[in-house]
Amino acid sequence: MRTGMIALAAGLLALRFLPALPPGWLLPLLAVVGLMLLPFRSYPLAFFLFGFCWACTSAQWALDDRLAVELDGRTLWLEGRVSGLPEQRDGAMRFQLEQPRSRRAELPQRLRLAWYGGPEVQAGERWRLAVKLKRGHGLVNPQSFDYEAWLLAQRIGATGTVKHGERLGPARGPSAWRDVLRLRLLEVDAFGREGGLAALVLGDDSGLSVADWRLLQDTGTVHLMVISGQHVALMSALVYGLIAGLARLGWWPRRWPWLPWACALAFAAALGYGLLAGFEVPVRRACVMVGMVLLWRLRFRHLGVWLPWLLALNAVLLVEPLASLQAGFWLSFAAVAVLALVFAGRLGPWSWWRSWGRAQWTMAIGLLPALLALGLPVSVSGPLANLIAVPWVGFLVVPLALLGTLLLPLFGLGDGLLWLAGGLLELLFQVLARIAAWLPAWSAPAMPWWVWLLGAIGALLLLLPAGVPMRALGAALLVPMLAPPVDLPPPGRAEVWVLDVGQGLAVLVRTREHALLYDTGPRFGEFDIGERVVAPSLKALAVGRLDLMLISHADADHAGGAVAIGRALSVERVLSGEPESLPADLHAGPCVDGAEWTWDGVRFITWRWREAVSGNPASCVLLVEANGERLLLTGDIDARAERALVDAGHDLRAEWLLAPHHGSRSSSSAVFLKAVRPRVVLISRGAHNAFGHPHPLVLTRFRAFGIDVRDTVDGGALRLELGAHGEISELRGDRRFWREK
Known part of the structure; x- marks a missing residue:
């Protein structure tokens, strides 16, 4: 039985590692082969094939439900009902629309929409909306968050921006009730931690700030502020422990067997908490795991602790095979496996404090490989922080928050309990801030x-x-x-990464002993690409120190991430074409026209149009030459600045050219292209950007000059080894079945 269950789990998990799904005709054939193997008692192979076929079929259904290519970028009128809890973030109302209908086209069953400057949207309402629809597209960088995998795991078939809309029906259903309760929680005076209470009670984390998430990540306590298996298991354990305690004291009715009642009521508590939290995939996974553990406790303890673990794993994957695309799935099951391994075979009783301390350091060691495989930061202070935070949240904050929510109709009592819960939560965050300042999180570089x-x-x-x-x-x-080995370029060569940062720019140039970052990616409100994409990518590439941060000019799409990168990495020096327009704490110096230096046999030259006062024409241009091969980074210079560079007599020849101003119509003039004579032009831009970059006329000009075009939208992050006279590689070329090429 165990062998068959392991084989079934292996087949279901194999989906996660497929570069492409098998053709549709092959899956029924494999299922038939599995059935034919059963009479020969080849159960492991048969179960593996069953799991593999089901997982691939479910994934194909999700892929088939994505927005049609011909609808990408089109604006359609559609109708649908708001599901989940809408959130106000980055100046937009963000929400999901279930079962949208349009007269003009067939649409996916679930959309994720953003409405900038629109009215307040409530869960359960029915709306008629004009939406610019987009196929799901994420940034692809070294060890970055895979947005496309997340969308597929949520079975979201498209994203979109609302242009106009009208409400057709009032809020109704469970989602509407949860939304009303959330608004009530946010009205409570809880020391500014109302958003944290909403996260713990309803699973709505939109009230947590970027600083809160950074703090939780640094201390390894993110799991405490999202309703996860720990919260559901805790609620179940509290009910089970209460009934067991009553039975031990003789206060439980003798005619009711305490163990079946304890298990049943504990599972009911887990389900109730899950329904309050919206019963999303992580909560469903937790409820399944709790149910299996309680069933094992009731009837199957003699079969060992690994049986419920395997049953829960297979049950979760059979219900939702795409769960394996989410990091939380791997971490939750790995955490339970570590605890089972450490405590299941122990000899003799341990004191509670010894068990609790052992659980923290063993979890830190046991989850380390999983965190590194998933490309997630490792909290050095996690064992200490969780030693304090887990019981604090689990036994004080969560019970008080749930009890306060339940008693809100009683004037003053519910509010008082929530006030106390918020105060305890604020005190915890202050302690975590001190721990994080002492031991911040560590991001490991990619390793063999x-x-x-x-x-x-x-x-x-x-x-x-x-x-x-x-x-x-x-x-x-x-x-x-x-301390993994780092593959550094040899002397005389440079490794160049054009990171995929959307509508912005960030280019890493690394020699044997030095690193330079040209531009830092955009920032829009609280969404900082420098913090979320550029800094993690640099750390994944084993860059912990920048000798030079060269910011071409002060526009937000080029300089927006500078402060966050300066906070995350050690930066020796900052230069810019517009130093006076950058934040003062960057201490940026001016880009000097004609400055030249050499690092490890690689030559660098900066140019700047001296007559440019500010803005795009003032961009600092960087030429990098390694072993006779050249790369020209141009910022956002326009045709006037291009003409000035040509007239100044600079030797602009370069095999690789970063398209000025993302390929806008006002740049990449014919005179400039004749002077540079590039073999390949690189374009950094955002998908569906509002500026229309790159302009069709510019692309036509590139083709007329016989220039190959490489684009971050199509290829993700771009990498080349300057000085090797080789080809460029595209990170999106590393195939995943959910990722479009």
């Missing part, structure tokens, strides 16, 4: 598979009982994972 495998074996050895031979070897095996 063999280094990760050695580290995973080392972590497993350290988790085994103390008497296991060679257990101490685990610490030595962890060392390469904590």
Whole structure:
């Protein structure tokens, strides 16, 4: 039985690692093969094929439900009902629309929409909307958040921007009730932590600020502020423990067997909490796991602790095979597996404080390989922070918040309990801030598979009982994972990354011993690409220090991420074409026309049109030359600045040209292209950008000059080794079945 369950789980999990889904005709054939194997008792292979076929079929249904290519970028009138809890963020009302209908086209069953400057939208309302629809498109960078995988896992078939709309029907249904309750919670005076209480009670994290998320990430306590398996399990454990305690004291009715009642009521509590939180995929996963554990406690304890774990794993994946695309799935099951491994076979009772302390450090070691494989930051202070925060939130804040929410109809009592819960939460955040300032999170660079495998074996050895031979070897095996080898360019060459930052620019140029960042990506309100994309990508590439941050000019799409990057990395010097327009704490100096230096055999030259006062023409231009091969980075210079560079007599020849101003019509003049004579032009832009970049006339001009065009929208982050005289590689070329090429 166990072998068959393991094989079924392997087949279901194989979906996560497929570069492309198998053709539709092959899946029924494989299912038939699995049925034919059953009479021969080849159960493991048969179950693997069943799981694989079901997972691929479910994924194909989700892919088929995405927006049609011909509708990408079109504006349509449609009708639908708002689902989930809408959130106000970055100046827009963001919400999901279920089962939208349009007279002109067939639409996906779920849309994710943003309405800038629109009215307040409530859950459960029915709307008629004019929406500019877009196929799901995410940024693709080294170890970055995979937005396209997240959309598919949520079965969201398209995104869109609302242009106009009218409300057709009032709010109704469970979502409407949750929305009303959220608004009531946000009205409570809770020391400014009303958003945190809404997150703990309803699973709505829109009230948490960027600073809050940064703090939670640094301390490894993100799981405390989103309703996860821990919260659902805690609620179930409290009910189970209450009934068990009453039975032990003799206060439970004898005619009712306490164990079945405890398990049933504990599961009912988990389901009730899940429904209050919206019963999203993570909560459903937690409820399944809790149900399996309670069933094991009731009837199947003699079969060991791994049976409910396997049952829960298969149950979650059978219900939603796309759950394996989410990091939370892997972390939750890995966490339970680590605890089962550490505590299931222990000899003799441990004191509660010893068990609690052991759980924290073993979780830190056991989840380390999973966090690194998923490209997530590792909280060095996590064991200490969780030692304090888990009981604080679990036994104080959450019970008070839930009880206060339940008693809100009683004037003053519910508000008082929520006030107390908010005060305790604020106190916790102050403690976490001190811990984070002392030990911030660590982002590991990308590592070879063999280094990760050695580290995973080392972590497993350290988790085994103390008497296991060679257990101490685990610490030595962890060392390469904590300090993986870095592949640096040889002297005389430079590694260049044009990061995929949407409508903006960020280019990394790294030599053997030095690193330069040309522009820092955009920032729009609280959404900072520098913090969310550029800094994590640099750390994934083992860049922890910048010798120079060169900001072409002060526009937000080029300089917006500078402050966040300066906070995340050590920056030696900052230069810009518009230093006076940048934040004062950057201490930026001016870009000097004609400045030249050499790093590790690679030559750098900066140019700036001296007559440019400000704006795009004042962009600092950078020429990089390695082993006779040249790259020209141009910022947002326009045709006038291009003409000035040509007239100044500079040697602009370069094999690689970053398209000025993202390929706008006002740049990339014929005179400039004749002077540069590039073989390839690189364009950094955002999909469906409002400026129409790159302009069709510019693309026609590139083709007329025989220039190859590479685009971050089509290729994701672009990498080339300057000086090797080779070809460019596109990160989107690393195929995933959910990712469009």
